[in-house]
Amino acid sequence: MSESEEKQPRRVHLKVLGATLGAGAFAYAMAPLRAWTKDISKEQFLQKHYKELNKEELAKVITRLEAETKRDYGRDVTIKDPKPREGVEFGYALNLSVCIGCRKCAEACHVENNHDRKTNNSYIRVIEMEQGSMDMERGTTQYDHPVPAPGKFYMPVQCHQCDNAPCTKVCPVQATWKEPDGIVVVDYNWCIGCRYCEAACPYHARRFNWTKPEIPAEQINPNQGYLSNRIRPQGVVEKCTFCLHRTREGRLPACLEACPTGARVFGNLLDPDSEIRWVLEHKRVFILKEELGTRPRFFYYFDV
Amino acid sequence: MTKNSHVITYPRFIGRMVLGAFDGTWRFYVWMTALTAIALVGANAWAQQTANGMHVTSMTDHVSWGLYIANFTFGVGLAAGAVMMVIPAYLYDDHEMHDVVLIGELLAIAAISVCIGFVVVDMGRPDRLWHILPGIGRFNWPISMLTWDVLVLNGYLLLNLHIAGYLVYMRFLGKRPDKRWYLPFVFLSIGWAISIHTVTAFLYSGLGGRPFWNSALLAPRFIASAFITGPAFVIVLLQVVRRASSFRVGDGPIRTLTSVLRVTVLLNLFMLGSEVFTAFYTGGTHSTAVHYLFFGSHGRHALVPWIWSAIALNVVSAIVLHSKATRERLELLDFACFAAFAGVWIEKGMGLIIPAFVPSTLHEIVEYSPTLTEWKITAGVWAFGLMVLTLALKTALPVLTGEVSLGGRKEPDADDVPHAA
Amino acid sequence: MDALVHYGRALEPPLARGVRTDPVEANVRATVPTLFFTCLLPASFAGCGNRDQPQTFAPAPSASTMGTTRIHEPEKLWSVETGKVDALGAPLRAACVTCHTLRTPNALPDKPEDLKEFHQGMLFDHGNNRCASCHVVGAQDVLRLADGRTVPMRDAIVLCGQCHGSQLRDYKAGAHGGMNGYWDLASGDRLRNHCVDCHDPHVPRFAPSNPVLPPRDRLLGPPIPHEGGPAIPRLSPAPSGSGGHP
Numbered sequence: 001m002s003e004s005e006e007k008q009p010r011r012v013h014l015k016v017l018g019a020t021l022g023a024g025a026f027a028y029a030m031a032p033l034r035a036w037t038k039d040i041s042k043e044q045f046l047q048k049h050y051k052e053l054n055k056e057e058l059a060k061v062i063t064r065l066e067a068e069t070k071r072d073y074g075r076d077v078t079i080k081d082p083k084p085r086e087g088v089e090f091g092y093a094l095n096l097s098v099c100i101g102c103r104k105c106a107e108a109c110h111v112e113n114n115h116d117r118k119t120n121n122s123y124i125r126v127i128e129m130e131q132g133s134m135d136m137e138r139g140t141t142q143y144d145h146p147v148p149a150p151g152k153f154y155m156p157v158q159c160h161q162c163d164n165a166p167c168t169k170v171c172p173v174q175a176t177w178k179e180p181d182g183i184v185v186v187d188y189n190w191c192i193g194c195r196y197c198e199a200a201c202p203y204h205a206r207r208f209n210w211t212k213p214e215i216p217a218e219q220i221n222p223n224q225g226y227l228s229n230r231i232r233p234q235g236v237v238e239k240c241t242f243c244l245h246r247t248r249e250g251r252l253p254a255c256l257e258a259c260p261t262g263a264r265v266f267g268n269l270l271d272p273d274s275e276i277r278w279v280l281e282h283k284r285v286f287i288l289k290e291e292l293g294t295r296p297r298f299f300y301y302f303d304v
Numbered sequence: 305m306t307k308n309s310h311v312i313t314y315p316r317f318i319g320r321m322v323l324g325a326f327d328g329t330w331r332f333y334v335w336m337t338a339l340t341a342i343a344l345v346g347a348n349a350w351a352q353q354t355a356n357g358m359h360v361t362s363m364t365d366h367v368s369w370g371l372y373i374a375n376f377t378f379g380v381g382l383a384a385g386a387v388m389m390v391i392p393a394y395l396y397d398d399h400e401m402h403d404v405v406l407i408g409e410l411l412a413i414a415a416i417s418v419c420i421g422f423v424v425v426d427m428g429r430p431d432r433l434w435h436i437l438p439g440i441g442r443f444n445w446p447i448s449m450l451t452w453d454v455l456v457l458n459g460y461l462l463l464n465l466h467i468a469g470y471l472v473y474m475r476f477l478g479k480r481p482d483k484r485w486y487l488p489f490v491f492l493s494i495g496w497a498i499s500i501h502t503v504t505a506f507l508y509s510g511l512g513g514r515p516f517w518n519s520a521l522l523a524p525r526f527i528a529s530a531f532i533t534g535p536a537f538v539i540v541l542l543q544v545v546r547r548a549s550s551f552r553v554g555d556g557p558i559r560t561l562t563s564v565l566r567v568t569v570l571l572n573l574f575m576l577g578s579e580v581f582t583a584f585y586t587g588g589t590h591s592t593a594v595h596y597l598f599f600g601s602h603g604r605h606a607l608v609p610w611i612w613s614a615i616a617l618n619v620v621s622a623i624v625l626h627s628k629a630t631r632e633r634l635e636l637l638d639f640a641c642f643a644a645f646a647g648v649w650i651e652k653g654m655g656l657i658i659p660a661f662v663p664s665t666l667h668e669i670v671e672y673s674p675t676l677t678e679w680k681i682t683a684g685v686w687a688f689g690l691m692v693l694t695l696a697l698k699t700a701l702p703v704l705t706g707e708v709s710l711g712g713r714k715e716p717d718a719d720d721v722p723h724a725a
Numbered sequence: 726m727d728a729l730v731h732y733g734r735a736l737e738p739p740l741a742r743g744v745r746t747d748p749v750e751a752n753v754r755a756t757v758p759t760l761f762f763t764c765l766l767p768a769s770f771a772g773c774g775n776r777d778q779p780q781t782f783a784p785a786p787s788a789s790t791m792g793t794t795r796i797h798e799p800e801k802l803w804s805v806e807t808g809k810v811d812a813l814g815a816p817l818r819a820a821c822v823t824c825h826t827l828r829t830p831n832a833l834p835d836k837p838e839d840l841k842e843f844h845q846g847m848l849f850d851h852g853n854n855r856c857a858s859c860h861v862v863g864a865q866d867v868l869r870l871a872d873g874r875t876v877p878m879r880d881a882i883v884l885c886g887q888c889h890g891s892q893l894r895d896y897k898a899g900a901h902g903g904m905n906g907y908w909d910l911a912s913g914d915r916l917r918n919h920c921v922d923c924h925d926p927h928v929p930r931f932a933p934s935n936p937v938l939p940p941r942d943r944l945l946g947p948p949i950p951h952e953g954g955p956a957i958p959r960l961s962p963a964p965s966g967s968g969g970h971p
Contacts, residue, residue: 015326022340029348036355040431049435049442051777087785095900103936110938120941125666136667137589141940146933157666166513172450173435174442180780190442192435193358193428196450198368202513204666207365208428211357234357235428248783250912252904260923262902268786268909275899275908282898292512303891364944670944 049174050187050227061189062226069231074217081226082248084181090242090297091182091269091276092253093285094156097303099263101126101147101154108258109158112243113229114221116213123240124158124255125204157288158255159184159205159240160296167197167206167239176237182269182297183242185227191236198237202289203296206239242266269297313710317476320708321699328698331548336694339687346684349677350425358428360677366670367661371678372426374653375685376419378533380504381526381652383415383460385534387497392560394490404557406704407545408538409468410696412497416461418689425681449507456500463493472700477710501526508660516593516660519582525575529648531568535561536641543634551701562625562637569622569644576615576651589667596669597659606671607662611655617647792910796917802878803866805844825865833857837927849927859884859926885920896920 043064053061062079069077106122115121127139131151139155148154161184168176168184175191178184198206212234224230225245232238243253247266256264267274279285283301353360363370389408393401424430435441436454445451467489474481505523512518539561546553583594595601600608621643630636663669674682702708804818811817824843833856834840837847849856859868867875868884876883886893895901902923907913920926 018337025340025344026347029344030351032348032351032355036351037431045431048776054778083781083783085783085785093900098901100931100934101936102934103938107938119943120938122938122940125940126936127666135589137592137663139667141666141668142945143936144939145935147936148931148933166511170448170450170511172444172448172454173432174444175435180782190432190435191429192432194423194426194450195368195428196448196507198365199661200511200513202665204365204664204668208368209357210359210363233429235354237428247908250786250907250909252906252908252915257903257905260903262896262900262904262918262923265900266908267899271786278898279900283900289513294512303895359943362944364942366942366945668945670942672944 044189047189049190051177058226065226065230069220073215073220073231075220075222077220077222077224077230079224079226079230080245082245084179084183085248087268087270089180089182089269090161090247091267091280091299092161092242092297093265093276093279093283093299093301095261095263095265095283095303096153096155096300098261099126099154099156099259100261101128101143101149101152102260104258104260105156105255105264108254109240111219112221112246112254114213114215114224114231116209116211117215117219121207123205123207124156126154126156128152129155155300156255157203157205158298159242160203160288160294160298161240161242163295163297164293166200166202166292166294170196170200172196179227179244181248183244184239185241185244186237186239187227188230188232188236188238193235193237195237202292202294206237208237209234313477314473316710317473320476324699324702324708325695332694332698336691339691339694342687343684343691346681346687349680349684353425353677353681354430360675362672362675362678364670364672366664366668367658367672369426369657369661370672371653371674371682372422374657375682376422376426377504377526377657378649378653379415379419379422379689380457380501381530381648382533382537383412383419383457384497384501384527385530385532386412386415386538387493388531388534388564389538389557389561390490390494390497394487395494401557401560404538404542404553406468406471406700407541407697408534409464409493410700411534411538411541411693412464413461413468413696414689414693416457416464417692418685419457420461421685421688422682425685449503449510452503453500453507456496456503460493460496460500463489463496467493468696468700472703476703476708498527501530508656513665514660515590519579521575521579525572525579526652528568528571528575529652531564532572532644532648535565535568536645539565539641540638543638545697545701549697549701550705550707552705558637562630565641565644566622566625569618569625572648573618573622576618592663592667593659596662597655601663602669604662604669604671606673607654607658610650614647614650614655617643618651621647786909787911792907792912792914794910794915794917796879796882797919797922798879799919799922801921802881802919821865830862830865833860833862847927851927851929879919881926882920885924885926 041064043061047061048057050058058081062081066077066079069075069079103124103126106124106126109115109124110120110122113123125141127136127141128143128147128149129136129139129152131153143149143152161178161182163178163182165178165184168178171177172194173190173192176184176186176197193208195208198208209232213231215231220231221229223245225241225248228241228243228245243251243255247253253266256266265275265279267276269276269280271277279301280299283303285299285301287296287299361370386408389401389405393405424433427433436443436451438445443451443454445455467486470486471481502523505526508514508517509519509522539558542553542558545551580594580598583591592601596604597607597611599605621640624630624636624640624643627636630640658672662671800818804820807817807819809817835855837844837849837856840847861867861869861875864875866878868878868881869875870884871887882893882896892901902920903918904915906915908915924931
């Protein structure tokens, strides 16, 4: 025992009192975390990366996720895990001569992918560009007048599923990667929410869940995929997945089906008879920000 | 096991340190209580942010990094600059510097704690921190620069903990430190300090989608500004240590650090000027971010007052540092240090992280202005760092002056010049 | 080595009691943690902890096109709006045959304003075409091509393609016109829009419509007008009309 404590037992009492008050204040300060940690089950906390889950483990995870969705949102959903198909690599083309900027693709994406309703989130942003200029600075995403407006053309932008994606390079935990069929996916249960990928993406393709998504039960799309449109938790990054829960089963993505002018063309780049190959061979195709070397799978073209 | 075996003495050493951390003057208690209060406010704000989501901050999908990463970047610079003192002490054999090098290393430890704190509060899912642990999670090394940053920052922390801890422990035991246990690490830490800030700069400068960052000059700029904040902080800290403890601080270290500061302040301004010229002379869309930062763009100008005050602070600090009066009046030097520190904080924090996101990659302008929650958490993390620094100095310095040692407490002699490692 | 000795001396505490550490022991104790870290780090990175499951694939799309591509046939090919609604509020349409089998039609007029009794209020703005360019008197369910041959209404695409060949070419290649269903025709069917689903053959130009869902991002703010001149210097008055076609 040091001298000061021998001389001043009151000091010791004061210190103990201070320490107790401090501990109490700390517990009070951290109280909001209690409810939050209750939400996180042990299985959720310890869940392995998607690539490390075998079939049984993944099935258990999916069952748990479906139960959590039912508990949190009040809707029975089916989460599937369609695998990439051999001999398939997806490509997407967009006809800038035909797009009228109606944003129905953005709305379809919003509905199909179970986005948060309050923020009107969508993976697609449509830029109204000025004719004669490809400079996005002269464009705007917030036009709200009848379209198509004279002297303008419209350029929807979504994830380009780049072959040399900056986002997959920078992720510190490998929560995002490029699948064999070309789609860049995110394991929402592995992402730590550092948002480095969001900083790295040159196309503003990624979205972060700044809050827990809120969707009324009747508006939820119950046909979900583990890597695509299941309802994401708070604090993780998400992005367009070319609707892989649809496209891996051969269906068209939601944005294409919603497009009233047929400006969107989607298909298998490895199939020489596909529509997307025809566009790439017969139209004047270009990609955005080509100088960055991202090698996207999303192509723009004009009719003339 | 002999009486002097480490199994006995090390716990005793730790015990004395812990006791020393809770014992002091009334000023010490007031200071620590105030810091604790601020830290608790920050902790509560962070708990709410984690529970309710990060929409309580002002960050958006357009400006997805904000005050936390700005302070993180600045903190790494501070940690790197703290080792500034090690260079003259060990490479140039400056004996007077040897006394105070330990203070720089303790500052580095506190600064790295601050950096780690800011990274944790910026994460969307702090419960998933284990995902980044090599071997247990998935560590995307060597491709992701963030993994390099995790390695070098934690390595730097361990390095400094070892060096400082070993030297203080040896001093506590009254033994001569074994060179093999610290000298290689000291030399390693000199290179390592440069590397932590270079790696942090590479985090940003490698992103082609952000032309504001995609410049080769970013890493040199970071080093230059690190060598402003480190010495500036240490100059003031040494004077505080002089006043608040019996640890003897000579004038030599302060003079050396001031000389360093004189050079780096000008170097930083030069590099800033170089970036500004390149952007404005070329013009075009890639310079919109710089235009937005200095003059506003399209009617949005939230960052303009920040950057101009940063420039004013840096310029004033440079002028004051180079004036003759500073050599005589310590208050002027302190003022210059505060000005330089604040100027670099703004320029490297708000003036570097935010403009890269404005305009966004689709050329939309969304502004960023931190919310109260963000300020609270930031203040909380800095308060925590100051607590770490205070406790480190409070426990280490009495060992160096000989007041605390294995042989019992002894008062420092008048002619007993205390030597730190 | 001199430097080490020199530095080491400067670091000696002045009141050292002369207790020396055993150099051998110190060396051993230094190497153990060093070895540990130099082995652990590369080991965990070098993939000796590779725990990934093997990648599985779904079968490749088969070459068969058992799925059919069907072209939608909108009601307007066979009927006109009457302006009335039924009990549920849905618009009532009258099939062409309802009237055209009961009455003998007059000759085709030059312009829709010349219609005296039926098809009142019809608008027409399709270049230099006239009613007789496409329609056949007395046969309301066929259209006439440029060489006089007739095609049924559902094959109006052929007629449109006579003048709009590039659009027909794009449509056939799947690059024009909306579609629903499957990109992989081996897995399912596809439904494609008819030309007439989107383009009114009498007034084909799209009327501008309001877009949906402008972004409602927090902090985005109102649209900012771009400063500086137009992208292309305009030496003559700007052309009017829709912007969808450059």
